[in-house]
Amino acid sequence: MQRYILKRLLETLITIWIISVAVFMLTRLTGNPMDLLLSPMASAQDQAVATKAWGLDQPIYVQYWKYAYGMLHGNFGNSIYWGTPTLDIFLERFGATLQLATFAIFLSATIGISVGVLSATKPGGKIDSFGRVLALAGQSMPTFWVGIMLVLLFSVSLRLLPTSGTGGLSHLILPGITLGWYSMAAFTRLTRSAMLDVLDSEYIKMCRIKGLPERLVIWKHAAKNASLPILTLFGVQFVHFLSGSLVTETIFAWPGVGRLAVWAVYNRDYPVVQTIVFIVASGYLFVNLLVDILYAYIDPRIHYE
Amino acid sequence: MIRIARAFKGIPRIPIVILALVVAAAIFGPWIVPFNPEESDLVNQFIPPFGMEGGSGAHLLGTDHLGRDFLSRLIVGARISLMVGAMAVFFSGFIGTVVAITAGYLGGIVDAILMRMTDAMLSMPYLLIGVALAGILGPGLLNLVIVLGVLGWASYARVIRSEVLKLKTLDFVVVARITGCGLGRILWRHIFPNIVNTLIVLATLHFGTAIILAASLSFLGMGVSPPTPEWGLMVAEGREFIDSAWWLVTLPGLCILLTCLAANLLGDWLRQRLDPKFRERA
Amino acid sequence: MTETVLRVEDVKTHFVTGSGVVKAVDGVSFSVGKGETLGIVGESGCGKSMTALSILRMVPAPAGRIVGGKVFLCGEDLLQKSEKEMQTIRGSRISMILQDPMTSLDPLFTIGDQVAEPIRTHSKTHALNVLARATEMLRLVKIPSPSARMSSYPHQMSGGMRQRIVAAIALACEPELLIADEPTTSLDVTTQAQLIALLKDIQQKLGVAMIVITHDFGVISRICHRVAVMYAGRIVETADVQTVFGAPSHPYTIALLKSLPRFGAGLERLHTIGGQPPDLRDLPKGCSFAPRCAHVMDICTTEFPSQRDIGAGHTVCCHLAGPGRSAQ
Numbered sequence: 001m002q003r004y005i006l007k008r009l010l011e012t013l014i015t016i017w018i019i020s021v022a023v024f025m026l027t028r029l030t031g032n033p034m035d036l037l038l039s040p041m042a043s044a045q046d047q048a049v050a051t052k053a054w055g056l057d058q059p060i061y062v063q064y065w066k067y068a069y070g071m072l073h074g075n076f077g078n079s080i081y082w083g084t085p086t087l088d089i090f091l092e093r094f095g096a097t098l099q100l101a102t103f104a105i106f107l108s109a110t111i112g113i114s115v116g117v118l119s120a121t122k123p124g125g126k127i128d129s130f131g132r133v134l135a136l137a138g139q140s141m142p143t144f145w146v147g148i149m150l151v152l153l154f155s156v157s158l159r160l161l162p163t164s165g166t167g168g169l170s171h172l173i174l175p176g177i178t179l180g181w182y183s184m185a186a187f188t189r190l191t192r193s194a195m196l197d198v199l200d201s202e203y204i205k206m207c208r209i210k211g212l213p214e215r216l217v218i219w220k221h222a223a224k225n226a227s228l229p230i231l232t233l234f235g236v237q238f239v240h241f242l243s244g245s246l247v248t249e250t251i252f253a254w255p256g257v258g259r260l261a262v263w264a265v266y267n268r269d270y271p272v273v274q275t276i277v278f279i280v281a282s283g284y285l286f287v288n289l290l291v292d293i294l295y296a297y298i299d300p301r302i303h304y305e
Numbered sequence: 306m307i308r309i310a311r312a313f314k315g316i317p318r319i320p321i322v323i324l325a326l327v328v329a330a331a332i333f334g335p336w337i338v339p340f341n342p343e344e345s346d347l348v349n350q351f352i353p354p355f356g357m358e359g360g361s362g363a364h365l366l367g368t369d370h371l372g373r374d375f376l377s378r379l380i381v382g383a384r385i386s387l388m389v390g391a392m393a394v395f396f397s398g399f400i401g402t403v404v405a406i407t408a409g410y411l412g413g414i415v416d417a418i419l420m421r422m423t424d425a426m427l428s429m430p431y432l433l434i435g436v437a438l439a440g441i442l443g444p445g446l447l448n449l450v451i452v453l454g455v456l457g458w459a460s461y462a463r464v465i466r467s468e469v470l471k472l473k474t475l476d477f478v479v480v481a482r483i484t485g486c487g488l489g490r491i492l493w494r495h496i497f498p499n500i501v502n503t504l505i506v507l508a509t510l511h512f513g514t515a516i517i518l519a520a521s522l523s524f525l526g527m528g529v530s531p532p533t534p535e536w537g538l539m540v541a542e543g544r545e546f547i548d549s550a551w552w553l554v555t556l557p558g559l560c561i562l563l564t565c566l567a568a569n570l571l572g573d574w575l576r577q578r579l580d581p582k583f584r585e586r587a
Numbered sequence: 588m589t590e591t592v593l594r595v596e597d598v599k600t601h602f603v604t605g606s607g608v609v610k611a612v613d614g615v616s617f618s619v620g621k622g623e624t625l626g627i628v629g630e631s632g633c634g635k636s637m638t639a640l641s642i643l644r645m646v647p648a649p650a651g652r653i654v655g656g657k658v659f660l661c662g663e664d665l666l667q668k669s670e671k672e673m674q675t676i677r678g679s680r681i682s683m684i685l686q687d688p689m690t691s692l693d694p695l696f697t698i699g700d701q702v703a704e705p706i707r708t709h710s711k712t713h714a715l716n717v718l719a720r721a722t723e724m725l726r727l728v729k730i731p732s733p734s735a736r737m738s739s740y741p742h743q744m745s746g747g748m749r750q751r752i753v754a755a756i757a758l759a760c761e762p763e764l765l766i767a768d769e770p771t772t773s774l775d776v777t778t779q780a781q782l783i784a785l786l787k788d789i790q791q792k793l794g795v796a797m798i799v800i801t802h803d804f805g806v807i808s809r810i811c812h813r814v815a816v817m818y819a820g821r822i823v824e825t826a827d828v829q830t831v832f833g834a835p836s837h838p839y840t841i842a843l844l845k846s847l848p849r850f851g852a853g854l855e856r857l858h859t860i861g862g863q864p865p866d867l868r869d870l871p872k873g874c875s876f877a878p879r880c881a882h883v884m885d886i887c888t889t890e891f892p893s894q895r896d897i898g899a900g901h902t903v904c905c906h907l908a909g910p911g912r913s914a915q
Contacts, residue, residue: 011421018425026437136573140565142517144524145540145558148547152555156548202690208645209685210705210756211678224695243432247521261433262525265440273437281429288428300740301694 004296012289019281023274024067028060037270039080071278077271086275090257096166097249097256100179101241103172108180108237109187113230116191120199121218131188138185143244147178147251164253175252179244183237190233194226201225228299235284235291242280317574323567330383338377340364343532346372351550367552369543375552378534379560385535386516386564389450393515394508396454401461402504406492408462409469420466426459432521439527449528453515461507468500502579509572513565520561536561591659592763592796593642594618598656600634600641607868611637611651613820616894619764622790624797626811626828628804628843630864634820635800639766643681644673661763679709682757686769688749692741698725698752699737705759724755727792728785747778751785758789766798771806783810804847808832813900816840819865819875826901836903838880874906882907 027037034042038050050056055063070076076087115135119128154174155163161174198204199222207217245258253259257276264272296302349372353360360367366376408419435452442448472478472495481491520537522528529535531542536557543553600612612634619625627635640646641653644665658665660680665673685691692701702721706712712720718737725733728751741749750770757765767786771779787810790797799811807814807828814831816824816839824837835841845858862879865871871878877887884906892904 011424015421015425015428018421019429022425022429026441136569137562137566140513140517140569141562142520142524142537142558142565144521144537145554145561148540148544148554149558152547152551156551202685202687203693205645206685206691206753206756207693207704209643209677209683210708211674211676212704212708213674216704216708221693221696225693239428239430242430246430246432246436247525250525262436265436266526268440273440277429277433277437280433281425284428284430299695301742 001296004302005293008289008292012285015285016282019285020068020071020278021064023278023281024064026277027270027274028063037077037080076275076278079272080269081267081272086272089260089272090275090279093255093257093260096254097245097258100172100175100248100254100256101245103176104180104241105183105234105237107176108184109234112184112187113191116188117195117223119188119192120195123196128192131192135185135188135192138181139189141181142247143178143182144247144251146181147175147248150174150178151251164251166255175248175254178251179241179248182240182244186233186237186240187230191226191230194229195222198222198225224298228295231291231295231298235288238284238287242284317570320567320570320574323563324571327383327387327564327567330380331387332384334380334384338374338380340374340377342373342377342381342534344373348372351546353550354552354556366556367550369539369553370546370550375556378539379536379556382534382536382539382557382560383564385446385529385533386519386561389446389453389519390512390515392450393453393457393519394512396450397457397511397515398461398504398508400454400458401507402465402500404458404462405465406469406496406500409466410473410492410496412473416466419462423459423462423466427463431456432518435518435522436525436527439522444526444528444530446529446533449519449522452522453518456518457511457515460511461504464507465500465503468503469496472496472499506572506576506579509568509575513568513572516561516565516568590621591618592621592661593798594657594659595638595642596657596659598638598641598658599654600637600646600651601654602651604650604868609867610820610870611867612641613870614656615817615820615822616656617815617822617825619796619798621763621796622794623813624790624799624811626807626814627798627800627817627822628802628807628814629817630802632864632867633817634867635817636768638817639683639768639798639800642766643677643683644668644670645677675709678705678762679760680762681764681766682760682762684750684753684757684765684767684770687773688746688753689773691753692749694741697738697740698744701741702737702752702756702759705756709760721755721759724759725752727758727789728752728755730755745778747774747781750774750778750782754782754785754789758793758795761793762795764796764798766800768800769802770799771801771803779806786810804832804844816843819870820867821875821904823876823905824901824903826903827899830899830901836897836901836908837876837905838882838907839876842881874904 034047034050034056037054038046042050053066055066074087076085076090078084079086079089082089115127115131119125119131122128151163151174154161162171163174165171204217204222207221242258245254245256246262247258248254249256249259250262257280261273261276264270264276346368349364349368350370352364352368352372354367354375355362355365357367364374364376366374366379369375369378404419404423408416408423435456438452438455439448442451478491478495481495486495519528520535520540523535523537524541526541529538531538539557540554543550543557547554595618596616598612598615599610602609602611615634615638617625617627627638629635637646637651642658642665644653646653653666656666660676665676668676692698699718699721702724703717706717706720722733722737725736730736730748730751736744741752744752750773754770770786771782774782783806786797786799789795797810799806801807811828813825813827815822816831816837818839824831824835824840826835831840832844835844839860842858842860846860848857860879865875865878871888873886873888873890874880874892877883880887886906890906892906894902894904895908896902897908
């Protein structure tokens, strides 16, 4: 088990390294990174300082080394617009995104998994048909449209909920539903599919042959086996949430990392963009690592690979 | 050929009809639109769709904030979305397949490196990367396609690679190797035909995703620029007027929804028909 | 005369599909006594497994339904019982071993847990005694170091051992009837022999009535007392094992035995039975085997041959067999 965890940790670190390279290359695409990383009004002296700090007059691997070294020491560069460290700017807004994402994932997982289980235990029934249509529709709608429609319905027409900003539960609902919509559809479909697969298996048949009460069959055996792919989905949804948050936070003026990212790209504040991409991508990898470790605890077959 | 024709038996009607309409709009759009979608007519701003108070038969789906006929814009928008979607799918599919076959078939260190790259790609929040990349490349249709292509290849690569791994061990491939078939021949005549089914399913499903992604990028201002009638961009433009002209935000989104829904339904059906491994319970 | 444990009378199980009604089991009757093993043999798709599932009332709904007949377990008609009553019967009075040991066990739970489950469900045994009994069952099926194995997982064991564990689970509550559905098909020859020997041994010890479903005549010869031959959802011949091998009556049985490769017979072409098994949605009028029968007569295609007794527990459904006459 320890060996498995170490192996996965190593893989994660290597992938994070690759991401750092990719992010690094992102700003070297145009040939002159100073265009992207420095304010257009930078003085000659600023430019000289930057050239020295980033090694722009040196070969690319030296540049990369300076960049990586800086990151290992917590120096992710400074924002062009504000001049303050990008890491601080990121951390200020991270809390808001985390709050929204947690609410959204809680909402989508609870509803999605419940509908999925109910769908699977009575395939072809009313809940199943309804759930399947909803799930399919959910995965065919762009997040931004869901958000705007919700605003149209609940804020503009019905005047029930606020259109933007943070503040209590009422401010959390619309953005939460918007952000979680796609995931809810994904959870419903996957849970249904995983449960059906499991319920169709020989070992579940065996459980019924043993005369086990149906609740043991479903909640002890089927649920545990189906939880494996569902657990993996949690990890995958993280990526959707971070992407979805760009749009959701923009629509609802939510002061989080997503809105920061859009703003930063629009205003060409690339150090901020770089930092966001790197941290978010690495974060996703760690979430995946956790999911894999959890997986290995549930499934005894894993560490024998 | 017969195999393909037989595979089309029992195709679900609704998605096909919707897609046919969209394709027709895309192909014939510029010739059948009642008005020029890019021509402003500031006298006729904000006319609601036909059937609503203030609506007129001249503009069946009303006009937008610049007085442009909305129906015409939606129809031409189909062309944009379809083009972007198809090109993105082709681009991603091509790169993904090449990576998958190379990694899967050659194995070893090549596989390890390519797979780490694929994993890295899949772990990056795609919209964030898309926005960043689009910001760097600048607006425009071609840049949008490039961004989408770069974002999409990894999902193809992962799935197709596992197919290739399974195929590699099958007898007919081993026999081909033993009898001295060259690498190119094995890949083209033995491996590729057997992954085509999976590729088709992935492409159909990716098509819907690509359209949504293109619309999202345009919505955020990173895709095509005005006055191009792209559905996502139209929603963004209409957002300001949401309390007075609801059709400006609702209708383009509905078009995206229907197109993507049709692609997903078709993709699901194809998955059941072409790839028994993915069979979903009825 | 041994006490009858199971008596199946004219059971019919049909499946409603988009392309017609599939008559998977179409009027099957047989009985099994205490300490006796009945073999049900036939080609794939002839309805053997569905017969077993019908006895257990586990026919896949909603497409499948038992539409007729009676199933008497020690005199009680199982088809009249409620689902709750059936749950108490399954695993405790009737048990089943499935074909593929690699998929019969839940991969996420220990062996001990899975063997203990039926014991816990069906008896009021105290918790500590449950584990002791489970370990006893593992010992009974000759699993080495049973106490250590209680905390192992299925993937750590070979196919042969897993099948024995499935047998342990099936026998944990000392059922009156054990159904084994192709228990040896997924095993290699040596392991097959071990499993068959084990089942025979257990039957002698516990006196359990057994039904062994198989297409392997070798298994039949080693463990069965009586044999029922099934074709297209119906039983075409029933006899004790010596008679089936020595003096089979139904042309299908004869053809099946002829198609077995014989040791020491020299180089000769294997016999096959020409034609295909019939479509269960569209069974021919008359005898279902008629299209493929070498001795077909006119009456065979118009009238279904009812079961006739041709001596000492030997019944057959064939027009060729009058009382005392055989097809040869």
